[in-house]
Amino acid sequence: MSATAAPLPAFRIERSTRTSWIGLAVAAVAIVVLISLPWWGGEDDLRLIVEICYTIALAQLWNLLAGYAGLVSVGQQAFVGIGGYALFGLTIIAGVPPIPAVALAGAVAAILAVPTALIVFRLRGAYFAIGTWVVAEVFSEVTGLLPDLGAGTGMSLPVAVSRAVGETRFERETVLYYMGLVLGIGTVAAVFAWLRSRQGLALTAIRDSETAAGSIGVNNDRTKYAVYLLAALVTGMLGAVIYLEKLRISPDAAFDVIDWTADVIFIVVIGGIGSIEGPFIGALVFFGLRYFLADYGAWYMILLGAVAVVIMLLARRGLWGLLADRYDIHFFPVRRRVRLE
Amino acid sequence: MAPLLSVEHVSKNFGALKVIDDLSLSLEAGEALGILGPNGAGKTTLFNLIAGDLAVGAGTISLADRDITGLPAYARCRLGIGRTYQIPHPFGNMTVFENVLAGAAFGATRREAESYERCVELMRLTNLLSKANQAAGKLTLLERKRLELARALATDPKILLLDEIAGGLTDTECQLLIETVRAVHASGVSIVWIEHIVHALIAVVGRLFVINFGQKLAEGDPRAVMDSPQVQEVYMGIEAE
Known part of the structure; x- marks a missing residue:
C-alpha cells in the first residue's frame, strides 16, 4: 500500500461499452418496427406483442424486487388483480374514461401496497414470500365479496366502455396495442434509469450484500419500500391494460398465481436474475417454448418444469449469467468504469 | 466536552451466553485505540454494537453528545462511523x-x-x-x-472501526498497512482497531483496551498493558514485541 501525496493520475469515468451501443441501436430499430406494426401486422401479431410487452414488464418488476431488493414476492398477482378490478370499478361505477382509468388503477394498486407493505415487510425470506401470497389471496377473497363487481363469478366490461377505447375493432386493438407497448417500453426504461442512477448503486449494493450496504450508509428499508411501491404502481397499470383487453374479469383469473407470478418467476430465473438482460432472454425462451410446444398440453408444462430445473442446476445466474460471465457484455450500460489516461 | 465515542455499560447476550457484559469504553477525538483479546472475547460483537449491526441488550452508545443507541447502521454510518x-x-x-x-x-x-x-x-x-x-x-x-x-x-468517517485487517499479511505488507493506517489517522480520523498482530497495533495506537469474556481486562498505555500480569496470563504464549 502506498500512501504517497503524488498527484492523481488522469482518469475518466465511462458509462457505456461497445456492446451497449449495439444494444441501443437494436432497441431503437425494434421500437421503430414495433411502432409501425399496426400498419402491416395482423390482429394476432398485435395481441402477441402486447402479451410479450406486459410479460417482460412484469418480469422486469419482479427482477427488481427479487433480484435486487431481495424481496422474493410470490404475490404480485395481487396488484394485477387490483389493477384489473380498479379499471372495472372506475369505468363502470365511477364513469372514468378507460385510458385515465388505467393510470388511476396503478395509483389504486400503489395505495393498497402501503398497508400491504406494513404487513409483509415485517417478514423475511421465505416468510415474506408466503406472506405476499397470503395477502394476494385475501385480496382475491375480498374481491369475490363485492356484488357491484360481479362477486365471485366475475363480470364483463360493458360495450360502452369498450367503445370509449375506440369506435371500430381495429381502432380498439391499435389503442390497446400502443398502451401495452408504452407500458412495456416505459417499464424497461424506468428500471434501466433507476439502476443507472445513484439509487441504482444502492440497489445493486443491497443485491450483493445487505449487511455491507447498511454499513456504508444505504437505507436498505427505504430503498426496498420504494421498489415495492413502484412495482405495485406499474403492475396495477399492467393489470388494468390486460383486463381492458380481456374484457372479462373474475377473482380466480385476476389473482391467479400461475399466470401473473409463477410464469414471471420462471422467466426471470431462466433468463438470469439480477440483470436487465435476463428477463428478455427468459421471455424469449418462454414464448419460444410455448410457440413450439403449446399443442402438447401436459407435456408442455412438464418440459417447462424440466428446463427450469436443468438451468437452475447448471447456471445458477440463468442463461444471461453464463453469457455475461464469459464475454463481459452489457446491452444495458448500468455500470461505471474507470479509464486511466 | 463529551468524548467522541462513548460506550456505557453495554451488554449483549446470545441466548444464555453473555458476549458483552457491562462494558464501558470511550474514545477521544483524534485518538487511536487498539482492542485486543482472545478469540471469542466479544471484540467483533462490540464493533457490531457500535456500528449498529446488532442492537444492544442494555446500555447506551453515544457519538459526541448524541445518543445513537437506537439508530440503524446506515444512520450511524452517515453520522461518521x-x-x-x-x-x-x-x-x-x-x-x-x-x-x-x-x-x-x-x-x-x-x-x-x-x-x-x-x-x-x-x-x-x-x-x-x-x-x-x-x-x-x-x-x-x-x-x-x-x-x-x-x-x-x-x-x-470520523471514527474508523478496523476489524483484523492485518491478518495473513507478510512483514512487508504489514509495514505498508501500518503506514496507511497512520496516514489515515494523521488525516484526522479517530481509529479503533481490533488486531491480533500486536506489533502492528502498538505501532499505531496510543492506548490499548483488552477484552476477555466480554469484560474489560485492562486498559492504558500499550506497553504497560502488555506487561501487566493479567494480560500476560491471558496471552500466555503470545509474544508482545
Missing part, C-alpha cells in the same frame, strides 16, 4: 470502483460525480487502482480486506 468487516463483505458483482463509489455516494452523501476523485485516490491508497474495473467478488482475500478499508474510508 465507518467500519471494515473481519470477514470481508464486498459487493461481489460490482466493480472495485463501484464498491468504493457506493461508500462515497451514501456514507458521505456526496453527489456522485463529486466523489470520483476521492474514490480514485482511495483506490490508489489501498493499492487497488489496477483492479478498479474488476468484479470485487474475484479479488483475493487480501485485496478484499484492502477494499473493506477503501470503502469504509469513502464514507468520510
Whole structure:
C-alpha cells in the first residue's frame, strides 16, 4: 500500500461499452418496427406483442424486487388483480374514461401496497414470500365479496366502455396495442434509469450484500419500500391494460398465481436474475417454448418444469449469467468504469 | 466536552451466553485505540454494537453528545462511523470502483460525480487502482480486506472501526498497512482497531483496551498493558514485541 501525496493520475469515468451501443441501436430499430406494426401486422401479431410487452414488464418488476431488493414476492398477482378490478370499478361505477382509468388503477394498486407493505415487510425470506401470497389471496377473497363487481363469478366490461377505447375493432386493438407497448417500453426504461442512477448503486449494493450496504450508509428499508411501491404502481397499470383487453374479469383469473407470478418467476430465473438482460432472454425462451410446444398440453408444462430445473442446476445466474460471465457484455450500460489516461 | 465515542455499560447476550457484559469504553477525538483479546472475547460483537449491526441488550452508545443507541447502521454510518468487516463483505458483482463509489455516494452523501476523485485516490491508497474495473467478488482475500478499508474510508468517517485487517499479511505488507493506517489517522480520523498482530497495533495506537469474556481486562498505555500480569496470563504464549 502506498500512501504517497503524488498527484492523481488522469482518469475518466465511462458509462457505456461497445456492446451497449449495439444494444441501443437494436432497441431503437425494434421500437421503430414495433411502432409501425399496426400498419402491416395482423390482429394476432398485435395481441402477441402486447402479451410479450406486459410479460417482460412484469418480469422486469419482479427482477427488481427479487433480484435486487431481495424481496422474493410470490404475490404480485395481487396488484394485477387490483389493477384489473380498479379499471372495472372506475369505468363502470365511477364513469372514468378507460385510458385515465388505467393510470388511476396503478395509483389504486400503489395505495393498497402501503398497508400491504406494513404487513409483509415485517417478514423475511421465505416468510415474506408466503406472506405476499397470503395477502394476494385475501385480496382475491375480498374481491369475490363485492356484488357491484360481479362477486365471485366475475363480470364483463360493458360495450360502452369498450367503445370509449375506440369506435371500430381495429381502432380498439391499435389503442390497446400502443398502451401495452408504452407500458412495456416505459417499464424497461424506468428500471434501466433507476439502476443507472445513484439509487441504482444502492440497489445493486443491497443485491450483493445487505449487511455491507447498511454499513456504508444505504437505507436498505427505504430503498426496498420504494421498489415495492413502484412495482405495485406499474403492475396495477399492467393489470388494468390486460383486463381492458380481456374484457372479462373474475377473482380466480385476476389473482391467479400461475399466470401473473409463477410464469414471471420462471422467466426471470431462466433468463438470469439480477440483470436487465435476463428477463428478455427468459421471455424469449418462454414464448419460444410455448410457440413450439403449446399443442402438447401436459407435456408442455412438464418440459417447462424440466428446463427450469436443468438451468437452475447448471447456471445458477440463468442463461444471461453464463453469457455475461464469459464475454463481459452489457446491452444495458448500468455500470461505471474507470479509464486511466 | 463529551468524548467522541462513548460506550456505557453495554451488554449483549446470545441466548444464555453473555458476549458483552457491562462494558464501558470511550474514545477521544483524534485518538487511536487498539482492542485486543482472545478469540471469542466479544471484540467483533462490540464493533457490531457500535456500528449498529446488532442492537444492544442494555446500555447506551453515544457519538459526541448524541445518543445513537437506537439508530440503524446506515444512520450511524452517515453520522461518521465507518467500519471494515473481519470477514470481508464486498459487493461481489460490482466493480472495485463501484464498491468504493457506493461508500462515497451514501456514507458521505456526496453527489456522485463529486466523489470520483476521492474514490480514485482511495483506490490508489489501498493499492487497488489496477483492479478498479474488476468484479470485487474475484479479488483475493487480501485485496478484499484492502477494499473493506477503501470503502469504509469513502464514507468520510470520523471514527474508523478496523476489524483484523492485518491478518495473513507478510512483514512487508504489514509495514505498508501500518503506514496507511497512520496516514489515515494523521488525516484526522479517530481509529479503533481490533488486531491480533500486536506489533502492528502498538505501532499505531496510543492506548490499548483488552477484552476477555466480554469484560474489560485492562486498559492504558500499550506497553504497560502488555506487561501487566493479567494480560500476560491471558496471552500466555503470545509474544508482545
